[in-house]
Amino acid sequence: STNYNNNNGIAQQQQQQQEDPLNEQGTYAPVLNPTIPSGEQTVWADVSTLLQSARNDLQDGELICGENFNLFAAMSALEIMDPKMDSGIVSKYYSVDEAIEDGAAPIPLSLNKTVDVHCIIDVMDHLLCCEATWHKGHSLAQTIFSCIYLLRPDRTSSHPLLSSYCTVVRATCNAVVSVVSDTRTHEEEDLFTITSGLPLKKDGDEKCLSMLNVIEETVTRQLHACKSPSHKKRSIEDIEPLQTNLDLEEGYCKAVLCRLRFRKHFYHVLVCLRRAQGRGLDLARKHIASCLAELGNILKTEGFLKSNSKYGMCENTTEDITTASGCEPVGFDSTLNTRLSAPTPPRAIKLLCWKKAVKYFEKLLHDLDVVCSHPTDSSFEGVLRFVVEFQKLQPDLVARSHLQFLLVQDGKFYGRDPMFAVICRAAAVPEITKNHDIQKNESFVHLGQLAITLLKILCTNAAWQRRQLGKVLQDWRILHMQLELALRKEFEESSSTSIDEMYKHILIWIEEQTFWIAFRFLILGFELELYSPSEYCMVYWYIYIILIKLGEKMHQRMITSGETACLPGKRKGKKKKESTKDASKDPSFPPAVLLLQCHIYLAEGLTLMIAALRNEHGVFQCHGPFNTEQERFIQHFEHLQKACIPDHVSYYSFREYTDNAQFDVSMAKKPESETFERGIQTLVMCNYFKEAQRIAKELRSSFSNDTNKLAELRHLEQVAEHNGIALNLVSRLGSLDPSLK
Numbered sequence: 001s002t003n004y005n006n007n008n009g010i011a012q013q014q015q016q017q018q019e020d021p022l023n024e025q026g027t028y029a030p031v032l033n034p035t036i037p038s039g040e041q042t043v044w045a046d047v048s049t050l051l052q053s054a055r056n057d058l059q060d061g062e063l064i065c066g067e068n069f070n071l072f073a074a075m076s077a078l079e080i081m082d083p084k085m086d087s088g089i090v091s092k093y094y095s096v097d098e099a100i101e102d103g104a105a106p107i108p109l110s111l112n113k114t115v116d117v118h119c120i121i122d123v124m125d126h127l128l129c130c131e132a133t134w135h136k137g138h139s140l141a142q143t144i145f146s147c148i149y150l151l152r153p154d155r156t157s158s159h160p161l162l163s164s165y166c167t168v169v170r171a172t173c174n175a176v177v178s179v180v181s182d183t184r185t186h187e188e189e190d191l192f193t194i195t196s197g198l199p200l201k202k203d204g205d206e207k208c209l210s211m212l213n214v215i216e217e218t219v220t221r222q223l224h225a226c227k228s229p230s231h232k233k234r235s236i237e238d239i240e241p242l243q244t245n246l247d248l249e250e251g252y253c254k255a256v257l258c259r260l261r262f263r264k265h266f267y268h269v270l271v272c273l274r275r276a277q278g279r280g281l282d283l284a285r286k287h288i289a290s291c292l293a294e295l296g297n298i299l300k301t302e303g304f305l306k307s308n309s310k311y312g313m314c315e316n317t318t319e320d321i322t323t324a325s326g327c328e329p330v331g332f333d334s335t336l337n338t339r340l341s342a343p344t345p346p347r348a349i350k351l352l353c354w355k356k357a358v359k360y361f362e363k364l365l366h367d368l369d370v371v372c373s374h375p376t377d378s379s380f381e382g383v384l385r386f387v388v389e390f391q392k393l394q395p396d397l398v399a400r401s402h403l404q405f406l407l408v409q410d411g412k413f414y415g416r417d418p419m420f421a422v423i424c425r426a427a428a429v430p431e432i433t434k435n436h437d438i439q440k441n442e443s444f445v446h447l448g449q450l451a452i453t454l455l456k457i458l459c460t461n462a463a464w465q466r467r468q469l470g471k472v473l474q475d476w477r478i479l480h481m482q483l484e485l486a487l488r489k490e491f492e493e494s495s496s497t498s499i500d501e502m503y504k505h506i507l508i509w510i511e512e513q514t515f516w517i518a519f520r521f522l523i524l525g526f527e528l529e530l531y532s533p534s535e536y537c538m539v540y541w542y543i544y545i546i547l548i549k550l551g552e553k554m555h556q557r558m559i560t561s562g563e564t565a566c567l568p569g570k571r572k573g574k575k576k577k578e579s580t581k582d583a584s585k586d587p588s589f590p591p592a593v594l595l596l597q598c599h600i601y602l603a604e605g606l607t608l609m610i611a612a613l614r615n616e617h618g619v620f621q622c623h624g625p626f627n628t629e630q631e632r633f634i635q636h637f638e639h640l641q642k643a644c645i646p647d648h649v650s651y652y653s654f655r656e657y658t659d660n661a662q663f664d665v666s667m668a669k670k671p672e673s674e675t676f677e678r679g680i681q682t683l684v685m686c687n688y689f690k691e692a693q694r695i696a697k698e699l700r701s702s703f704s705n706d707t708n709k710l711a712e713l714r715h716l717e718q719v720a721e722h723n724g725i726a727l728n729l730v731s732r733l734g735s736l737d738p739s740l741k
Contacts, residue, residue: 093336096151105148105331107159114243117252119330120162121305123149124259125354126329127169129322132357134173135364135398137192138349141337144173145198148331153202161219161256164211168263171208174200175270176398183404185397185460192397196337209264216260223253251304255324258297265290266361269368273402277415281372281406288369295358295365298324320353360396367399371406376414380426380451383407387458388520389708397461404459408452419448427509428561429502443482447510450475454517466524469517470639476514477643483507505560512553518546518645525636534622537610538633541654542640544603549646551596558590591702595709598695598716602723605688609727611661663731689724693717 038044054064093099109119127147134143149156149166156163177200181193225239226249241249242256268287272280305325323329334348352360370393374386390403409415413422423429450472457468487503522543525531531539589597613619622629633651634641641650696717703709 092333096148096336099148099333099336100152100155104333105152105155107149107155107162109162109330112244114245114248114252117161117243117256118305118308118325118327120165121252121255121259122323122325122327122329123147123162123331124165125323125325126332126351127165128361129351129354129357131169131173132360133349133351134192135176135360135396136352137397139192139194139196140173140177140198140200141194141196142334142349143351144169145337146332146334148333148336151199151336153199160211161215164208164215165260165263167202167205168208168212168267170200170202171205172263172267172270174205175267175274179270179274179405180397180401183401183408183456183459185401185404185456198337209267212260212264216257216264219253219257219260223250223257226250226253248308251301251308254297255301255305258294258301262291262294262298265294269365273368273372274405276409278376278406281376285369285372288365288372291365292362295362299355299358320350322351322354322357324354364396364399367393367395368402371399371403376406376416380413380422383455384458384516385708387455391458391462391465400459400461404456407455407459411448411452419451420444423447423451423506423509424502427505428557429505430498441486443479443486444506446479447483447506450479451513454513458520462524462527466521466528469521469524473514473517473521473639473645474643476510476517477645480507480510480514483510505557508553508557508560512550512557514643514645515546515550515553518640519543519550521639522546531636534620534629535632535636537607537614537620537658538629538654539636540603540607540610541657542637542649544600544607545646545649547596547600547603551593551600554596555589555593558593591699594695594699594702595713598692598699598713598720601688601692601695602716602720605692605720605723605727607658608661608688609723609730611658612663613730615659615661616663663727687724687727689720689727693720693724696720 058064093102093104099105108116109123110116127144130143130146134140145151147166149162150170153163153166153170156166177193177195219242221239222242226241226246242253243249265287269284269291272284272287274280302324305323309325309327367390370390374383378386387403387407395403407414412418453472457465457472460468483503484507487500487507490499490503522539525539610620614621622632627635630651633654696713699713700710703713
């Protein structure tokens with residue numbers, strides 16, 4: 001029998017093959033691993049000849065088959081001797097105990113107290129880099145728990161400074177894992193919450209702050225003592241210094257204090273953010289400000305620590321240093337857990353450098369501050385806008401998890417309001433019907449669940465968000481159909497007009513949300529760079545169609561809620577063409593609808609401009625041996641087409657709209673196109689981009705108190721201006737100048 005349980009023996013055999021002579025069969029003589037002796041029922045044997053014979057017998061395309069063998073298992077197997085696949089080949093130690101016996105994690109870190117403190121600061125800095133790298137999606141086993149001191153927490157009890165710091169790091173990681181697991185945002189990054197049986201929790205961790213406060217007070221007294229003019233005259237029994245070199249005492253005290261205080265305030269931030277119904281947000285902001293101040297102090301210690309790097313264990317001059325001093329930290333082995341824990345990926349990872357780790361935490365704290373600054377009495381629509389704006393900051397997983405936890409707690413909006421009540425407010429349902437038993441209807445319960453799911457989806461990363469939005473569109477569409485049928489049934493069986501009104505308000509709101517989701521789905525494709533230039537025309541066209549429908553439903557909701565006057569087309573006693581009026585020039589349209597009209601002008605203008613360039617100059621064409629334009633249309637809009645969003649829209653509708661587009665006709669003079677109300681036609685003798693620019697300028701006063709809207713208007717105005725110039729330039733040319741292409 002042969003023992004294959006340890007790959008390290010094979011690794012040693014490979015290293016010694018250069019010195020070992022070939023045997024008679026032309027293979028290397030076996031080198032037995034002296035550290036793993038043969039057992040009672042196992043013995044080391046050379047199988048090289050057997051493997052070579054099997055290899056020679058196999059023809060191309062053949063695969064060994066057996067009762068206990070299958071292709072999937074073979075493809076999933078580890079490849080021995082491959083450093084990227086074989087975890088045994090890259091490990092230095094077999095176990096934590098072996099690493100400790102070898103002196104990899106000494107306690108104290110040095111008998112020289114100055115060196116000991118310097119090395120502890122290096123451990124603190126390296127742990128910060130490990131934590132930032134973990135937040136970026138790597139596993140705990142390869143980052144935080146590459147620290148041997150964390151793998152054996154009992155060993156640090158004799159060293160209060162190191163023990164208190166490791167305890168608060170472990171408690172912080174546990175708090176982060178908890179919030180990410182509770183919000184289920186870890187589905188996008190599975191490695192994040194895999195603890196692999198590591199000691200993430202330990203009895204007494206809940207007292208981490210009291211331990212840290214004791215150490216902080218001690219170091220603070222040591223700092224005050226060394227600043228005293230007579231500190232050199234003080235006896236060592238009075239206040240024992242942090243380390244023995246009194247000339248360096250102040251610098252080391254400051255370096256330790258700012259790191260301890262950062263840890264304390266960061267843990268407070270996480271605890272405050274977990275309080276129910278956002279009750280800890282104000283206090284969290286105060287701790288965030290303290291964290292940012294301490295990070296600034298940590299950066300200031302770099303010069304002092306580098307100038308005294310001779311006290312470190314090993315100087316590192318590379319750009320990827322993970323400590324402020326530039327020294328290699330003591331007590332870490334990134335390969336140790338690859339042997340001890342099966343879920344640990346075998347591949348080595350690259351940690352963020354120290355300065356990038358500090359910048360990561362600065363950005364994380366700023367993102368969390370934005371989360372805390374949002375008022376908890378916002379409407380559903382206001383929260384959707386806030387989340388979309390927040391996503392523009394490109395927040396990482398931890399910040400997005402805390403945002404979701406704030407918005408949805410125990411199936412309620414902000415952990416306080418039932419979703420049915422939130423939806424009724426958003427849909428402007430009359431007060432008289434809000435307390436009706438109909439809210440227990442299965443369809444309304446499902447609607448509340450869909451609204452919660454939408455909030456959760458919007459808190460995920462862009463790629464995951466787009467994928468889930470495409471899937472959930474059909475659910476919204478089906479629910480709308482179910483409620484329509486329920487409304488008809490209710491109308492036939494009951495004469496209650498109040499219930500009918502509630503159904504109508506909610507149906508309009510569902511349609512508005514459906515088109516908003518579709519618009520978000522399409523826009524995310526640009527952020528993820530999923531569209532090629534040859535596909536821009538169809539994408540802008542689809543956005544144009546979706547925005548028209550969204551504007552219709554938004555305006556319809558505002559009319560039913562009494563926020564605005566009726567559309568001009570609804571006035572009686574006038575013919576359609578006499579009564580029509582462009583939305584951008586009608587004072588009855590609220591600013592939100594006019595802002596949508598601005599987007600519509602831009603989308604339609606870009607659609608027709610690209611279509612004219614395709615038709616007249618042959619650019620932006622879909623060429624290639626693979627997908628045709630129709631196939632690309634289906635691939636990009638499959639989710640929308642399956643959900644019939646909107647109805648009666650297909651690839652042929654797109655071709656019919658764009659095939660005859662020309663600069664002299666479609667751009668200089670706008671063709672008839674419908675506005676928000678179906679059946680209303682309008683003739684506008686102007687340029688799309690100029691109209692969009694005009695609306696954006698006029699809307700500034702309406703959003704003077706909203707900085708995000710003002711920024712959006714500035715961007716829209718800029719896009720409209722640039723495209724207007726391009727349109728005028730291109731339309732004057734008989735043939736497209738190569739320099740403009």
